[in-house]
Amino acid sequence: MYSLVRPALFQLGPETAHNTVFSMLRSVGPLGRTMAGMVYGKPDSRLKTTLAGMELPGPVGLAAGLDKNGVLARFWPRLGFGFVEMGTVTAHAQPGNPKPRMFRFPSDGALVNRMGFNNEGSDVLAQRLRALGNRKRSVGVPLGVNLGKSKITSLEDAAEDYVTSTKRVSADCDYLVVNVSSPNTPGLRKLQDPAFLKDITAQVKANSEVPVFVKLAPDLADEGLKHAVDVATEA
DSSP: OHHHHHHHHTTSOHHHHHHHHHHHHHTSHHHHHHHHHHHHOOOOGGGOEEETTEEESSSOOBOTTSSTTOTTTTTGGGGTOSOEEEEEEOSSOBOOSOSOOEEEEGGGTEEEEOOOSOBSOHHHHHHHHHHTOSHHHHTOSOEEEEEOOOTTSOGGGHHHHHHHHHHHHGGGSSEEEEEOOOTTSTTGGGGGSHHHHHHHHHHHHHTOSSOEEEEOOTTOOHHHHHHHHHHHHHO
């Protein structure tokens, strides 16, 4: 199917193509979701696994970044994902970085983005999550929310920013992710410093009853990575 629509999509800018596809998928409704499920099916039962007490039908899930505002939470599991992660979402709605901020490299089969946590805010996401009702029936797989720091919030007030979002969404999701790894938000990676990371993680855990994960930068040195993991798990 992708090979059929790819030429048309590549006539559009990458972000415009993304938004166009989202608009199309939002219009498919229950029938479209059912048909997608029939085409792509469920993961093989041998792929079932458990993580942090959550039963996953498969180990491959939808990462945060694609559906920042949770508009297609019911759709993604029909493609066979074992879990779906909404976000990254911030306490304050924000437009993200100036455009252009998404770039294709066709010869490398790659897409690079520097979106900057553009999202409608955790209050809007919370409303959409509540509207899902019984998640086990409407979504069918564990649903997580990836939390980031608002650009207007100082590093010193970061913990409060994460807690605001935690309080809004934690009752309507299955797990949370504290995102301190994005290179596209100025200063965000400084939150991987032990004092910041411990405070943020501890406060998010204290205000949530669901599992909490921490997303760290992929280029941390081994020693720094070990230290960050120790701090996060001990918080």
